[in-house]
Amino acid sequence: NAGVTQTPKFRILKIGQSMTLQCTQDMNHNYMYWYRQDPGMGLKLIYYSVGAGITDKGEVPNGYNVSRSTTEDFPLRLELAAPSQTSVYFCASSAGQGSSPLHFGNGTRLTVT
Amino acid sequence: DAKTTQPNSMESNEEEPVHLPCNHSTISGTDYIHWYRQLPSQGPEYVIHGLTSNVNNRMASLAIAEDRKSSTLILHRATLRDAAVYYCILRDVTDTDKLIFGTGTRLQVFP
Numbered sequence: 001n002a003g004v005t006q007t008p009k010f011r012i013l014k015i016g017q018s019m020t021l022q023c024t025q026d027m028n029h030n031y032m033y034w035y036r037q038d039p040g041m042g043l044k045l046i047y048y049s050v051g052a053g054i055t056d057k058g059e060v061p062n063g064y065n066v067s068r069s070t071t072e073d074f075p076l077r078l079e080l081a082a083p084s085q086t087s088v089y090f091c092a093s094s095a096g097q098g099s100s101p102l103h104f105g106n107g108t109r110l111t112v113t
Numbered sequence: 114d115a116k117t118t119q120p121n122s123m124e125s126n127e128e129e130p131v132h133l134p135c136n137h138s139t140i141s142g143t144d145y146i147h148w149y150r151q152l153p154s155q156g157p158e159y160v161i162h163g164l165t166s167n168v169n170n171r172m173a174s175l176a177i178a179e180d181r182k183s184s185t186l187i188l189h190r191a192t193l194r195d196a197a198v199y200y201c202i203l204r205d206v207t208d209t210d211k212l213i214f215g216t217g218t219r220l221q222v223f224p
Binding site: 033035041042043044045048056058059090092097098099100101102103104105106107 | 143145147149155156157158159162164198200204205206207211212213214215216217
């Protein structure tokens, strides 16, 4: 199993540009999450999904959109990039709640200039 | 808001035991206690979890207070590779699973 795969690893965007961060998992996990991590800070939840077709906002959803059309994929969309969105983005998945561990991807480092 | 509180930083010497505390005074009966660690420039990785009883695995031990309002992650012999940020979070078994991480504890290990 590849686990949780995020692409791209690095990206530089200009202010106002749009992009989609890709996240796919091959573990048939229902639960998926998007976090951002600013330099020297902890993880902030952006959006999460408890199954295909179901998404919900986390702590910091403004400026982002998500979709979950399949179990495997959970893309994160930035419509109008702003410097405040410069961060490292992590995708995670888990089989269920409670005792199920989270599996994280290696992250996408995004710079908006 | 995060449902757990941890010290910002801790230090240890190599090959000494490390006890990382976590307070979760508002824990519910259906919350599991999870620990993750994040090595520099990597995504977080799972360490251990528990509900009521103490737990051991190859990476660490988890000691849970009898009232479950606090827990301690124990690294029995710290190595330089254990230098990381350690996060304690709660995972509920109910439908709402909005996982909120706190700021974690940055562990420094000295040779």
